[in-house]
Amino acid sequence: MGKIMHFVHAKRILLAKNGMNLYRGCSHGCIYCDLRSNCYHIELNFEDIEAKANAIELFEYTLKRKRSKCMLGIGPMTDPYIPLEAEPIARS
Secondary structure (H helix, E strand, O other), rough: OOEEEEEEEOOOOOOOOEOOOOEEOOOOOOOOOOOHOOOOOOOOOOOOOEEEEEEEHHHHHHHHOOOOOOOOOOOOOOOOOOHHHOOOOOEE
């Protein structure tokens, strides 16, 4: 039952249609999840989480550059409130 949080340095925070994924992977482990597809290139154990360590800085920078108001979607390809947030973090 892996469930380790790996931290990565991301290049961007918002997707083309203003969706924002703070994580890659999912600790719920649902067998029918679309995110398990190889097209998403998740190289870790699926139940381990890859978190964007620089998410706050990227988000602030991106919002300053937005020209118009928009709606943001949080976690369109993963659960935005993962159970690991409530536990002490195991870093790798």
